Amino acid sequence: MNLSMTRIQAILIKDYKEFSRNYAVSLMVLMPLFLAFLYSKSGSATIATYFLSINIAFSMVTTYVQCCLIAEEKEKNTLRSLMLSPASLGDILIGKSLFVFIITMVIVALIIFIVGYSPANLFILAIALILSTVFYIAIGTLCGLFAKTVMEGSLIILPVILIFSFGPLALALSSSSPISKIAEWLPSSQLVLLAEALEGTYTTMDVIIPMVAIIVWSLVTWIAAGFIYKKRMVD
């Protein structure tokens, strides 16, 4: 794939400027911080509650912002202008994702600080958080490509928030429950399971299985996003 750092950087800077002047979307990033603050005051200090805030941040910041950025580009016909420029598919998707990636990393780090979570193995957890961010950006891109307007994007995103942010809560159900079985393989649940394993004595498979599950979710979603993007290039 033909990639250019100049083009990726140009799209990143453009997205930053657009985002900072779009208060409807930029204020949304503060919501998970506020929720994390409330959780920190509730006195509950379990992995599940720490990761409820983190998973909400992934849906409400990563997926929502990415979806809105893409949907707005479609609504205002600017995505077509980018597609008609020499920027490649990779330049546009990486450029548009990089900004949301940086914002997500900052917000997740702030949430971890606010809720007072100190992971037993920060390195492994950081890799899992990065992989999760890549997945949530992909799903935001996909939703944005499906939406015709920002308003439509805001609606499409609701089931995503519901399934991925609150899916891990189903883990508390009986392990024989089919909902629990399905919810267990959500990337958000796998992140919680990994974090819980890291707190005790864990095996290599306890780390590899969640990582692979998140990577598979990311790959499938990115392939779907790339396919839809190419379809959107032509009328």
Next chain:
Amino acid sequence: MNAVIDVQHLKKTFNKEVALQDVSFTIQKGEIFGFLGPSGSGKTTTIKILTAQTEKTDGDVLLFGRPANEMKQSNNRKRFGILTDNSGLYTRLSIEENLLLFSNLYQLPKSAVKEALDFVNLYSDRKKKISQLSKGMMQRVTLARAIMHKPELLFLDEPTSALDPVNTQHIYNGLRKLNEMGTTIFLTTHDMSEAEILCDRVAFLHKGKIRAIGSPKDLKKEFGDESITVELKNGACEVIQTGEQDAEKLFHWMQSNEVSRIYTNEPTLGNIFMQITGSDLV
């Protein structure tokens, strides 16, 4: 052959509706070619096919000797510029920020932005946000973006439709200058005077079919009335043909000082379009 665009028997259907049928034309390097037709005649669809934004249904479409579909490739997109009625500008960014983004995407020096702004007479307004601009100013920004990388081929979809006469003239001069530098221009318009001023050749598109093609001069010759109207001082109005017999008649009137006013009945391109298609251009 120096054909920049070569379209043969192009057909495009949307579901079962035929948008373009058996459209054929060739545009040589350095030409300004006008594609004239009313709204819904297929002008924008043609541009979309040429720039690989829409797939053709049938026929051959070559740009720079390669299938138009290859214009999707990143490097090929540097070879053309496009201005459409839908600006695709970032409304929260300033004029300069919009152009800077595209100068980086085309990997141009920063001076390209100033040159493009001068071209459309917007340098002093460069800090204004797009959301604060009039439609005409937005059109000039889109034009600046289209020409900033000095493309070999420029697609202009109604380039001066929202401009005032002063800026229209400014754009005409700029387009002529670009053309002199070797840029081939494919222009769609329903402004006949614009086509007459700018275009080397024009094609009339009506209901998806090309009805006539040629230089404005040749079309006027082929379809026009070459008669002259002579108003005489006694109030009579005589129409004479440009033949030897009528020349003698005119000479006689002039000799006897009977002529009050003379004017040609040469048709406009709009008249010819109406004559061929039986409908108006707007």
